[in-house]
Amino acid sequence: MHKKSRAIHRLWQNTLNSIAPRKSARHPTSPLPIVQRDAMSLGTYPSLNGRVVMVTGGASGIGEEIVRSFAAQGARVGFVDLEAFRGERLERELQNQGHSAKFILCDLKDAEALKTVTANLAEALGPVGVLVNNAANDDRHDWADVTPAYFDERVATNMRHFFFAIQAVAPGMISAGGGSIINLGSISSWQDAGDLPVYAAAKAAIHGLTRSFARKLGRHRIRVNTVVPGWVMTERQKQLWATPEALKHHLQRQCLPDPVQPVHVARLVLFLASDDAAMCTAHNYMVEAGAI
Numbered sequence: 492m493h494k495k496s497r498a499i500h501r502l503w504q505n506t507l508n509s510i511a512p513r514k515s516a517r518h519p520t521s522p523l524p525i526v527q528r529d530a531m532s533l534g535t536y537p538s539l540n541g542r543v544v545m546v547t548g549g550a551s552g553i554g555e556e557i558v559r560s561f562a563a564q565g566a567r568v569g570f571v572d573l574e575a576f577r578g579e580r581l582e583r584e585l586q587n588q589g590h591s592a593k594f595i596l597c598d599l600k601d602a603e604a605l606k607t608v609t610a611n612l613a614e615a616l617g618p619v620g621v622l623v624n625n626a627a628n629d630d631r632h633d634w635a636d637v638t639p640a641y642f643d644e645r646v647a648t649n650m651r652h653f654f655f656a657i658q659a660v661a662p663g664m665i666s667a668g669g670g671s672i673i674n675l676g677s678i679s680s681w682q683d684a685g686d687l688p689v690y691a692a693a694k695a696a697i698h699g700l701t702r703s704f705a706r707k708l709g710r711h712r713i714r715v716n717t718v719v720p721g722w723v724m725t726e727r728q729k730q731l732w733a734t735p736e737a738l739k740h741h742l743q744r745q746c747l748p749d750p751v752q753p754v755h756v757a758r759l760v761l762f763l764a765s766d767d768a769a770m771c772t773a774h775n776y777m778v779e780a781g782a783i
């Protein structure tokens with residue numbers, strides 16, 4: 492962690508301590524009882540062992556946690572991102588731990604490149620059984636400044652590749668007799684987030700995508716669901732937006748007092764990917780601590 496990150500982390504931790512000063516029975520010194528992966532009793536999904544999973548935007552944030560979580564279940568994980576350094580580092584780390592992981596560099600805005608990457612992943616790991624459409628970018632924008640070119644770029648970054656990734660993996664899932672597709676939505680299209688209108692609109696569109704594909708692909712036993720995260724404390728959020736005031740305000744909206752962490756989202760993704768969720772499709776599943 493570099494100096495700026497450390498300072499932000501300290502500030503953030505102090506804020507949390509002041510907001511949620513409760514003690515955990517298991518970790519008497521921690522004010523935050525159930526936020527760390529190590530402090531949770533986590534489930535195992537035998538059906539994910541050996542399954543081929545493709546995660547977009549898997550090099551950092553929630554996507555990275557999803558990649559790690561699938562690898563820990565024994566899945567064969569392929570992940571795509573435009574962050575070469577982070578992607579290669581994660582791939583190396585997981586492979587060194589004995590996991591099956593493959594990183595491919597790709598800008599998902601390039602639909603042709605996405606098609607090629609999906610084919611390459613299937614060739615390297617086997618037919619994709621689980622697709623997690625996760626990559627996005629929540630840069631803030633003022634409605635008055637949005638140009639048609641910026642609008643199109645935001646839609647390409649936050650929604651278009653979800654469609655084309657499904658189009659690329661669906662034939663293999665149909666041949667295999669089933670699959671699970673999980674699209675990441677966002678709390679921002681459910682509540683009054685005014686400072687990222689194109690992102691929020693693209694995220695709202697994900698729900699239509701999910702329901703439409705769930706109807707069309709359901710007969711092939713392909714399940715399609717949306718996971719809707721609340722405000723999740725990734726490194727990027729902590730560095731860019733999670734000021735003490737903003738975080739305090741948000742925690743007051745939640746029913747639960749602790750911030751949502753990437754691991755909480757990843758756990759729901761695992762469930763929906765697994766055979767445990769065999770009859771779950773066409774819906775939104777929230778991980779927002781009751782904030783909506």
Ligand SMILES: NC(=O)c1ccc[n+]([C@@H]2O[C@H](COP(=O)([O-])OP(=O)(O)OC[C@H]3O[C@@H](n4cnc5c(N)ncnc54)[C@H](O)[C@@H]3O)[C@@H](O)[C@H]2O)c1
Pocket residue numbers: 547548549550551552553554571572573574597598599600624625626627628629648675676677678679719720721722723724725727728
């Ligand atoms: N963090 C939150 O509070 C939050 C809240 C609601 C929804 N979400 C959703 O969860 C998902 C993950 O969010 P996050 O906070 O981890 O984001 P993040 O910005 O931390 O990570 C996104 C990853 O996607 C990659 N990516 C972005 N654009 C790409 C492109 N064109 N091609 C390839 N890779 C690309 C980035 O390099 C990055 O590794 C997103 O769909 C986001 O909308 C996040």
